[in-house]
Amino acid sequence: MIRPLDNRIIVRPHPAETVLASGIVMLESGAEKPLSGEVIAIGPGRKTETGRDPMQVNVGDRVMYGKYAPQNFEFNGEQLLSMCEMDVLFVME
Secondary structure, three states, rough: OOOOOOEEEEEEEOOOOOOOOOOEOOOOOOOOOOOOOOOHHHHHHEOOOOOOOOOOOOOOEEEEEEOOOEEEEOOOOOOEEEHHHHHHHEEEO
């Protein structure tokens, strides 16, 4: 079991896609294209003077993130990503 700290999340990456189910086409020329994955664990939120900021993502959310945002690691033979919640570009619903 993985338990992220503060505002960190753990993501299981999806294979790169050219056209998303929503119809968004990811262009390959120019800037790096964002990547997607499923959130499998979230931290309790960032500490503040009055408590903690609530997390805006939930376990099971499919998210898009930039190529250079996450740190790659292996856990139980599976390649996973760790990143701050602020590195998520958006949640796909």
